[in-house]
Amino acid sequence: MGKVIALDSMVFIYLFEDDRRYINKIFPLFKDAEKGKLTLVTSIISVIEALSTPKYISDENTRMEITNFFRETDGLSVKSIDWEIAETAAGLRRENRTLRVPDSLQLSTALICRASSLITNDLNITKISIPKLNIKTLN
Template sequence: MGWVEALDGRVIALDTAPFIYYLEEHDVYLPLLDPLFASVTDGTVRVITSTVTLLEVLVAPRRRGDDDLVDRYRQMLLDTRGVEVHPVSEAVAETAAQLRAEHTVRTPDAIQLATAVCGHASHFLTNDRRLPSLSNVEVLLVDDLLLAE
């Protein structure tokens, strides 16, 4: 059973990097992420992320004046069935503050992890090795999944 099939029926939180790798068709990571986004499209897996992701993915295309890529990111995050962008609610802010108090983690990363916790995600997909392990959300690193393939 592949890593994506093991996530069937679950809520998975995604950090910013997997969206960038997928939408910008990163040569190394796209083959790994294609099955995940296919599972989202067919409703097998549900993805959540924070509004921080929207902020982060739009910066580079806006700097370059790439309105097409801005539109594609907005469509993927805001209009794709199976992808939910969660705002920074009071519960997310409180959880992020607790994560920052317990771990050396930057505010955007704490918000992303808190979104996973508050959104009842079973896993958090990232490529940031600096993020802490959590007892209630399994952190998956894209690079580690790639090595395991």
């Protein structure tokens, strides 16, 4: 496996909502993943957050498209929460008391998958310093 990049939930929400501020930065990542140039990883937390966006509560078709995207996109791996991820997340929270559970799970997923970077726009995550993980924003 080549370069691994982890994506936080907001990256997917920006993609699904075709957010013009970020789409030109997000789309190339997925193109490179489809071509096998890199692997994208995210936690199952991203699926939960994308599917629970208020905008989609009554739109079953869009929810199905989102589900299919996470399941079928080449070069994207959605990781379940297992013991290793949970224990790593707990350690991150012990070291960073303001870190929320979903954020700690995204970070621990990135670490366990040996991602070189995590892309997020969450200011709480960008304040965290983790050796071997470059935390980047889309801004």
